[in-house]
Amino acid sequence: xxxxxxxxxxxxxxxxxxxxxxxxxxxxxxxxxxxxxxxxxxxxxxxxxxxxxxxxxxxxxxxxxxxxxxxxxxxxxxxxxxxxxxxxxxxxxxxxxxxxxxxxxxxxxxxxxxxxxxxxxxxxxxxxxxxxxxxxxxxxxxxxxxxxxxxxxxxxxxxxxxxxxxxxxxxxxxxxxxxxxxxxxxxxxxxxxxxxxxxxxxxxxxxxxxxxxxxxxxxxxxxxxxxxxxxxxxxxxxxxxxxxxxxxxxxxxxxxxxxxxxxxxxxxxxxxxxxxxxxxxxxxxxxxxxxxxxxxxxxxxxxxxxxxxxxxxxxxxxxxxxxxxxxxxxxxxxxxxxxxxxxxxxxxxxxxxxxxxxx
Amino acid sequence: xxxxxxxxxxxxxxxxxxxxxxxxxxxxxxxxxxxxxxxxxxxxxxxxxxxxxxxxxxxxxxxxxxxxxxxxxxxxxxxxxxxxxxxxxxxxxxxxxxxxxxxxxxxxxxxxxxxxxxxxxxxxxxxxxxxxxxxxxxxxxxxxxxxxxxxxxxxxxxxxxxxxxxxxxxxxxxxxxxxxxxxxxxxxxxxxxxxxxxxxxxxxxxxxxxxxxxxxxxxxxxxxxxxxxxxxxxxxxxxxxxxxxxxxxxxxxxxxxxxxxxxxxxxxxxxxxxxxxxxxxxxxxxxxxxxxxxxxxxxxxxxxxxxxxxxxxxxxxxxxxxxxxxxxxxxxxxxxxxxxxxxxxxxxxxxxxxxxxxx
Numbered sequence: 001x002x003x004x005x006x007x008x009x010x011x012x013x014x015x016x017x018x019x020x021x022x023x024x025x026x027x028x029x030x031x032x033x034x035x036x037x038x039x040x041x042x043x044x045x046x047x048x049x050x051x052x053x054x055x056x057x058x059x060x061x062x063x064x065x066x067x068x069x070x071x072x073x074x075x076x077x078x079x080x081x082x083x084x085x086x087x088x089x090x091x092x093x094x095x096x097x098x099x100x101x102x103x104x105x106x107x108x109x110x111x112x113x114x115x116x117x118x119x120x121x122x123x124x125x126x127x128x129x130x131x132x133x134x135x136x137x138x139x140x141x142x143x144x145x146x147x148x149x150x151x152x153x154x155x156x157x158x159x160x161x162x163x164x165x166x167x168x169x170x171x172x173x174x175x176x177x178x179x180x181x182x183x184x185x186x187x188x189x190x191x192x193x194x195x196x197x198x199x200x201x202x203x204x205x206x207x208x209x210x211x212x213x214x215x216x217x218x219x220x221x222x223x224x225x226x227x228x229x230x231x232x233x234x235x236x237x238x239x240x241x242x243x244x245x246x247x248x249x250x251x252x253x254x255x256x257x258x259x260x261x262x263x264x265x266x267x268x269x270x271x272x273x274x275x276x277x278x279x280x281x282x283x284x285x286x287x288x289x290x291x292x293x294x295x296x297x298x299x300x301x302x303x304x305x306x307x308x309x310x311x312x313x314x315x316x317x318x319x320x321x322x323x324x325x326x327x328x329x330x331x332x333x334x335x336x337x338x339x340x341x342x343x344x345x346x347x348x349x350x351x352x353x354x355x356x357x358x359x
Numbered sequence: 360x361x362x363x364x365x366x367x368x369x370x371x372x373x374x375x376x377x378x379x380x381x382x383x384x385x386x387x388x389x390x391x392x393x394x395x396x397x398x399x400x401x402x403x404x405x406x407x408x409x410x411x412x413x414x415x416x417x418x419x420x421x422x423x424x425x426x427x428x429x430x431x432x433x434x435x436x437x438x439x440x441x442x443x444x445x446x447x448x449x450x451x452x453x454x455x456x457x458x459x460x461x462x463x464x465x466x467x468x469x470x471x472x473x474x475x476x477x478x479x480x481x482x483x484x485x486x487x488x489x490x491x492x493x494x495x496x497x498x499x500x501x502x503x504x505x506x507x508x509x510x511x512x513x514x515x516x517x518x519x520x521x522x523x524x525x526x527x528x529x530x531x532x533x534x535x536x537x538x539x540x541x542x543x544x545x546x547x548x549x550x551x552x553x554x555x556x557x558x559x560x561x562x563x564x565x566x567x568x569x570x571x572x573x574x575x576x577x578x579x580x581x582x583x584x585x586x587x588x589x590x591x592x593x594x595x596x597x598x599x600x601x602x603x604x605x606x607x608x609x610x611x612x613x614x615x616x617x618x619x620x621x622x623x624x625x626x627x628x629x630x631x632x633x634x635x636x637x638x639x640x641x642x643x644x645x646x647x648x649x650x651x652x653x654x655x656x657x658x659x660x661x662x663x664x665x666x667x668x669x670x671x672x673x674x675x676x677x678x679x680x681x682x683x684x685x686x687x688x689x690x691x692x693x694x695x696x697x698x699x700x701x702x703x704x705x706x707x708x709x710x711x712x713x714x715x716x717x718x
Contacts, residue, residue, distance in 0.1 A: 084475030084645050086445025116443030119476040119639075121646060144612065158675045161666035173604040183607065185600040217669045234594025241544040241678040244663075245532040248542065252655050253503065253646050259659045280478075286443050287480060287612050296611050300618045304603075307520035310576045316517045319600040 011342050013334035014358040019057055020045040022345070022357040026060060027096075029352040030067045031074040036099055043098040043133055048335045051326030052130035052186075054195040057357075058341055059129070061348050062266075063096070069269040072096060072126055078103045086115045089254060090122040094272055097128030101277055105137040105145070108281035112143055116286030121254035125275045127152045127265055131172030132186035132323065138281035139174035139182050142290055146280040147172045150251040152273060153264040155194050155231045159240040162215045165259050168193060168231060169246040174320075176284070178294030180301045184320025189243040190231040197223050197231070250276040370701050372693035373717040378416055379404040381704070381716040385419060386455075388711040389426045390433040395458055402457045402492055407694045410685025411489035411545075413554040416716075417700055418488070420707050421625075422455070428628040431455060431485055437462045445474045448613060449481040453631055456487030460636055464496040464504070467640035471502055475645030480613035484634045486511045486624055490531030491545035491682065497640035498533035498541050501649055505639040506531045509610040511632060512623040514553050514590045518599040521574045524618050527552060527590060528605040533679075535643070537653030539660045543679025548602040549590040556582050556590070609635040 014022075020041045027037035048056030066072050076095030080088045088107050092100030104120045111118035128134065131147045138145030151167030158165060168188040175183040192211040200207050201223035212220040212229045220229040233239025251258025256276025263273045284293045305316045330336075337345070342357065349356040373381075379400045386396035407415030425431050435454030439447050447466050451459030463479045470477035487493065490506045497504030510526030517524060527547040534542040551570040559566050560582035571579040571588045579588040592598025610617025615635025622632045643652045664675045689695075696704070701716065708715040 082645060084473065084642075086471070086474030086478075087476040087641075087645050089646050112445070114443065115445030115474065117446040117476070117478040119445075119641065144608065158663040158666050160672035161663070161668055161675050163666035165663055165666060173608075175604065175607050183604065185604050187594070187597045187600060191594055191597075215669065217671075234597050235546070235550055237676075237678075238546045238550075238593050241546060244678065245534065245542065245544050248534050248656065248659070249503065249532075249641075252652065252659060253641070253643065255647055258655075259662050282446075282478065282608075282612070283443075284612065286441060286446050287448050288614055293611065296617075297607065300607070300611060303618050304517040304520070304524055307517050307522035307524055309520055310574065312576075313519035316520050317596075319596075319603065 011339040012337050012358050014337055015334050016045050016049050016331065018358045019048060019335055022349075022354070023057060023060060025354040026064060026348065026352055029354055030064055032096070033075065036074075036096070039102060040096050040098045043102065043129060047129045047133060049327055049330045050130070050132070050323040051330070052132070052323070054193075055129040056335075057337070057345065059127070061344050062269075064348060064352070065269045066265070071270050071272055076100075080107065086111070086118055088118070088120045090120060092122055092125035094124050094126070094274075097126035097275060097277070098133075100125040101128045101134045101279065102137070104277070105134050105279050105281070108279050109138050109141050109143060112138070112281035112283040112286075117280065117282050119278065119280045121250070121276065121278045123254040123256040123274060123276050125256070125277055126273055127275060128277060130186060131170045132174060132184050132320070134277070134279055135172035135174040135186070136182075136184065138279075139176050139184075141281075142176060142284055144176070144282040144284060145172075145174040146282070147277065148246045148250050149277040150247050150256060150258055150262060150275060151188070152262075152275060153194070153266050154262050156190060156233060156240070156243055157230055158244075159233070159237040162230070164230065166240070166243045166247060167262055169243045169250070171242075171246060175297065176294065177301060178298040180298045181318070181324045182320060183297070183301070183318055184323060186320070186323070189239045189246065190233050191239075192231060194231060197226050201226065250278045254278065370698040371696050371717050373696055374693050375404050375408050375690065377717045378407060378694055381708075381713070382416060382419060384713040385423060385707065385711055388713055389423055391455070392434065395433075395455070398461060399455050399457045402461065402488060404694075406488045406492060408686055408689045409489070409491070409682040410689070411491070411682070413552075414488040415694075416696070416704065418486070420703050421628075423707060423711070424628045425624070430629050430631055435459075439466065445470070445477055447477070447479045449479060451481050451484035453483050453485070453633075456485035456634060456636070457492075459484040460487045460493045460638065461496070463636070464493050464638050464640070467638050468497050468500050468502060471497070471640035471642040471645075476639065476641050478637065478639045480609065480635065480637045482613040482615040482633060482635050484615070484636055485632055486634060487636065489545060490529045491533060491543050491679070493636070493638055494531035494533040494545070495541075495543065497638075498535050500640075501535060501643055503535070503641040503643060504531075504533040505641070506636065507605045507609050508636040509606050509615060509617055509621060509634060510547070511621075511634060512553070512625050513621050515549060515592060515599070515602055516589055517603075518592070518596040521589070523589065525599070525602045525606060526621055528602045528609070530601075530605060534656065535653065536660060537657040539657045540677070540683045541679060542656070542660070542677055543682060545679070545682070548598045548605065549592050550598075551590060553590060556585050560585065609637045613637065
């Protein structure tokens with residue numbers, strides 16, 4: 001397939017609505033029912049708007065390839081398979097991960113209204129984009145949201161090993177504030193996410209020591225040699241332990257893939273991944289008056305922000321501040337789509353016979 | 360107070376039962392009712408048996424000092440203050456943390472039998488010893504246990520800051536295995552726990568780079584200068600974020616101390632700490648057949664352990680393997696009590712008019 005003649009060599013800025021419409025058209029073209037295509041599109045556009053650019057429309061060509069190859073079910077029967085007052089287990093029926101996790105988060109929120117806290121696991125799901133998309137859902141209902149997942153490719157050996165049996169299993173926690181923005185921690189359990197390594201390689205830059213090691217355990221700083229080594233977990237064996245227990249909570253416990261059963265969805269368009277995730281909704285009002293919690297959260301944030309700073313530090317940052325700022329800016333100015341990505345999306349539009357993005 | 364004449368200059372090895380009896384006598388002597396004294400003693404002895412030697416009988420003189428100074432309530436009315444199907448909030452009434460968290464863990468286990476998952480927070484509690492003592496409690500009932508706490512002293516500034524407003528808030532997760540030992544992750548959110556720094560100072564050794572930084576952000580490797588710097592969180596700003604959200608989940612949400620309200624209980628024997636903790640019990644059978652989970656957990660552990668190793672690595676270790684081994688050894692040979700500690704305990708025995716440890 002050759003590039004579309006409508007390529008814009010300088011990239012573009014597109015509104016969230018344009019992005020969402022384009023993504024919805026693409027998923028509609030490969031067989032997702034309209035409400036589902038719209039549901040995934042909303043979440044993917046939201047990922048771009050909050051600055052998680054490695055998890056938004058950037059993933060669209062890959063998602064479409066996997067659907068075309070039969071690896072993802074476009075008409076899943078997403079359902080609660082097991083349930084008790086404080087939990088549910090969702091079977092995603094191999095649907096798009098965004099739909100499965102939206103369903104799971106909504107169940108968690110609904111259950112936490114009466115149970116106070118609800119933990120919902122999901123199996124037979126797929127890559128669902130940035131972790132904080134889902135931890136933010138309970139936060140929009142005056143709840144604390146906690147999301148964990150088995151990552152969609154193994155980049156990590158057990159500590160001291162060289163066989164990559166673990167993923168960079170991410171964790172996100174969203175905590176509502178009062179007048180201050182919410183605290184949103186969204187992190188992989190490795191020092192650097194694999195996407196950051198790829199970015200360094202694209203830019204021809206070296207990585208700092210501490211991101212990766214080679215098979216002898218020596219520092220690896222050339223991102224072009226990334227396939228000769230491994231990402232380092234945060235805190236060494238501690239991050240290995242975190243990746244392992246998150247994987248067991250989201251994979252093993254939910255009956256989803258873990259360890260050697262995890263499919264590298266970047267390298268393999270055809271295999272069903274059986275991705276596992278978990279979401280916890282914690283209803284703040286079950287613990288204390290909401291207004292009091294909001295007040296205390298604000299006091300804490302202001303105390304931290306007012307801390308004396310090290311030389312050269314301009315500002316104490318709260319987790320989630322970056323994505324908060326990105327959201328404000330991107331809502332105002334549109335989302336920047338770099339030239340290479342725009343070209344890939346134009347090619348995709350040609351293949352799917354849909355209108356190209358933003359034009 | 361002079362040292363007791365019964366000092367054993369070479370330390371001693373004592374059985375878990377001797378340790379427990381001695382600790383129970385000590386707490387009885389300062390006014391804890393007999394069942395409570397025994398309850399704390401069992402958990403503290405268990406801490407030593409599992410090799411958490413900084414959190415067992417080592418803490419006894421400090422705990423007794425704090426009780427004598429009126430900082431801890433020896434006859435607390437530990438009670439459930441709020442409750443829903445999937446959660447409870449325990450008011451510890453400023454009792455010993457061990458009693459509060461045992462109460463909280465038992466409630467979580469009981470609730471998870473029907474709710475599937477139960478989250479129990481605690482406030483007005485105190486230092487409770489090693490995190491894994493409590494995450495292990497659900498694991499003994501075929502559940503996954505998850506424990507978090509606000510640490511009992513602030514050793515961490517917000518990332519980029521120099522005011523110590525955060526503690527090394529620990530996290531423990533205990534996951535039952537089948538034929539393999541359980542996975543027990545028990546970690547502070549800093550690269551090194553503060554106790555490790557103190558041990559280096561005692562031994563006259565330097566610390567590796569990466570444990571601490573000074574007020575300019577430069578590496579600090581001399582443990583004697585520890586008060587000129589700060590512990591480094593795991594993964595830099597990621598560990599800062601983890602410490603913050605764990606603190607908000609266990610402190611702010613439970614109505615317990617967080618941020619500037621955290622009392623340094625190592626420096627202050629008199630102030631009430633209002634320590635917050637949280638425990639989650641996840642009933643495996645709510646998610647899948649227990650036998651199947653045990654089997655899958657064993658397969659995973661064996662796959663990880665069989666991974667190819669880096670040069671010089673003798674064995675791939677699972678989180679909790681060290682404490683598992685320590686337990687086997689200490690149950691057989693007794694717990695080693697070093698000379699300085701034995702002397703301190705003999706002095707304490709003299710003050711409390713109780714029989715000295717092991718003699």
